[in-house]
Amino acid sequence: MSSVSAPRYLTRFQCLADACEDTCCAGLVVPVSDARWRILRDVVAGGPDAARVEALVVPDPGSGSGAEAAYITKREDGNCSFLDERKLCALHRKYGEVALPDACAMFPRVATRRAGRLEVTGSFGCPEVVRLCLLAEDALEQVPVDASLAARPEIARVLGGEDAWMVHSERVRAVALRILERREHPFASRLFMLGELARRLGPFYFRGTEVFREEGAEALLTQTLATFEDAETLAALHAAVSQVSLPGGPWAGICGMVLRSRVGAVGSERFSGWARAVLASYGGPQAAPDDVWARYAARRARLEPVLGERVEQYFRHHAVNHWLRHPFTDAPSVLDYVFKLALRAAVLRWVLLGHPTVVALCERDDLAATEDARAQLDAAAVECFQLSAKHLEQSSELHTLAQGLSGGAGPDSLPRMLVLLQGL
Numbered sequence: 001m002s003s004v005s006a007p008r009y010l011t012r013f014q015c016l017a018d019a020c021e022d023t024c025c026a027g028l029v030v031p032v033s034d035a036r037w038r039i040l041r042d043v044v045a046g047g048p049d050a051a052r053v054e055a056l057v058v059p060d061p062g063s064g065s066g067a068e069a070a071y072i073t074k075r076e077d078g079n080c081s082f083l084d085e086r087k088l089c090a091l092h093r094k095y096g097e098v099a100l101p102d103a104c105a106m107f108p109r110v111a112t113r114r115a116g117r118l119e120v121t122g123s124f125g126c127p128e129v130v131r132l133c134l135l136a137e138d139a140l141e142q143v144p145v146d147a148s149l150a151a152r153p154e155i156a157r158v159l160g161g162e163d164a165w166m167v168h169s170e171r172v173r174a175v176a177l178r179i180l181e182r183r184e185h186p187f188a189s190r191l192f193m194l195g196e197l198a199r200r201l202g203p204f205y206f207r208g209t210e211v212f213r214e215e216g217a218e219a220l221l222t223q224t225l226a227t228f229e230d231a232e233t234l235a236a237l238h239a240a241v242s243q244v245s246l247p248g249g250p251w252a253g254i255c256g257m258v259l260r261s262r263v264g265a266v267g268s269e270r271f272s273g274w275a276r277a278v279l280a281s282y283g284g285p286q287a288a289p290d291d292v293w294a295r296y297a298a299r300r301a302r303l304e305p306v307l308g309e310r311v312e313q314y315f316r317h318h319a320v321n322h323w324l325r326h327p328f329t330d331a332p333s334v335l336d337y338v339f340k341l342a343l344r345a346a347v348l349r350w351v352l353l354g355h356p357t358v359v360a361l362c363e364r365d366d367l368a369a370t371e372d373a374r375a376q377l378d379a380a381a382v383e384c385f386q387l388s389a390k391h392l393e394q395s396s397e398l399h400t401l402a403q404g405l406s407g408g409a410g411p412d413s414l415p416r417m418l419v420l421l422q423g424l
C-alpha cells in the first residue's frame with residue numbers, strides 16, 4: 001500500500017460547524033460531478049427532499065465533458081441553498097457524508113498523489129486550518145496518516161509525468177522547503193534565496209523544457225540545488241539582500257492596490273468590513289503611498305522587537321503550507337511561483353499590520369510579549385490569513401498585478417522582486 005502523509009496540524013482538525021466564524025460554501029460555487037449527482041438523487045429518491053434536489057442542483061451549462069455536470073444554486077445571501085438556519089449542511093445532517101459533492105466532502109483537505117504517495121494538506125480558506133497551521137510550533141511536521149484523513153482519497157489530484165519539469169519537481173520542492181526553514185536568516189532573505197534559486201534554474205528548468213534531452217542538464221540541476229543547501233552561499237545571499245534599501249512607498253502602494261481591487265468585488269460582509277478597517281488604518285483608500293508606508297514602518301518598528309518571532313512563525317508556516325498545497329509545477333517557472341509567493345507575503349504583512357487589533361497593540365505604551373498580547377495578535381493573524389486566502393490570494397486581480405510587476409518572470413524579475421521584500 002502506498003504511504004499517506006499530512007502535516008501534523010491536519011490530524012488535529014475538527015470542523016467547527018455552527019461555531020465557525022465563516023462558512024465554507026459562502027460565496028463559492030459548489031460543483032457536482034455526474035457521479036455524485038446520481039448518488040445524491042438516489043439517496044433522496046422518494047423522500048421529502050427529492051424535489052428540492054431536483055430544483056436546487058442545476059446542470060452546469062459550461063459542462064462539456066460531464067466531469068462537473070452541475071452546481072448547487074446559491075441563496076440571495078450567497079450561501080448554499082442547503083445550508084440550514086444553524087449554518088449546518090442539511091444534506092449532510094440528514095443523509096451523511098455520502099450525499100455530499102466532492103468539494104464539500106474534501107474541504108478543507110486537499111489530496112495530491114505524487115510518485116505513488118498520497119499527500120494531504122489543508123486549505124487556508126478554512127479559519128480552523130489557519131489557526132492550527134499558524135499557531136502551533138510543530139504544525140507542519142509531516143506525519144504518516146490513514147488515507148481516510150483525505151476524506152475521498154480516490155479523487156486525489158494525480159501529479160506525474162515523464163517530462164523533466166515533473167520528474168525533478170520533488171527535489172526542487174525539498175530544497176525550497178529547507179530554505180524556508182533557515183530561521184537564522186530573516187524571512188525576506190529566505191524569499192530572496194528562493195528567488196535566486198529560481199533565477200538560476202530559469203534558463204534550463206521550466207515547464208515544457210527540452211534542455212534535459214541534452215547531456216549535462218541533470219548535473220547542472222543537481223549542482224544548482226546543492227549550492228542552495230550550502231550555508232555559506234545562503235549567508236552571502238542574505239548579506240547581499242541586506243544591503244539593498246529601496247523606498248517603501250511603492251511597496252505600500254502595491255499592497256493597497258491589491259486590497260482595493262477586491263473591495264466591492266467580493267460579496268462577503270465579513271471581508272468588506274475587515275478590508276475597509278485595514279484601509280482606514282492607513283489613512284483611507286486615497287492615502288498617499290509614502291504616508292501609508294510611514295504608518296506601516298512605525299508599527300513594524302514597534303511590533304518586531306516584541307512579537308517578531310511570532311510573526312515570523314505565521315509567515316514561515318504560510319509559505320511552507322503554500323508549497324505543500326499548491327504545486328509549483330502549475331506555474332510556468334519556479335520564478336513565477338516565487339514571485340507570486342513574495343507578493344502574497346507582502347500583502348499579508350501589510351494587512352496584518354493594518355488590522356485594528358494589531359494597530360491597537362502597537363499603540364500601547366506597555367506593549368510586551370504577554371500571553372494576552374500574543375493571543376490578540378494570533379486572532380488578528382488568523383482573520384487576515386484566512387480572509388486573504390479566500391478572497392485575495394487566488395484572485396485574478398492579484399495574478400494580473402503579479403504578471404505586470406514581474407514582467408512575465410523574465411530575467412528582470414528578481415530585481416523587481418526586491419521591491420516586494422521591502423516591507424517584510
Ligand code: SF4
Nearest residue numbers: 015016020024126128
Ligand atoms: S470553514 Fe472549516 S471549520 Fe468552518 S465550517 Fe467550513 S470546514 Fe468547518
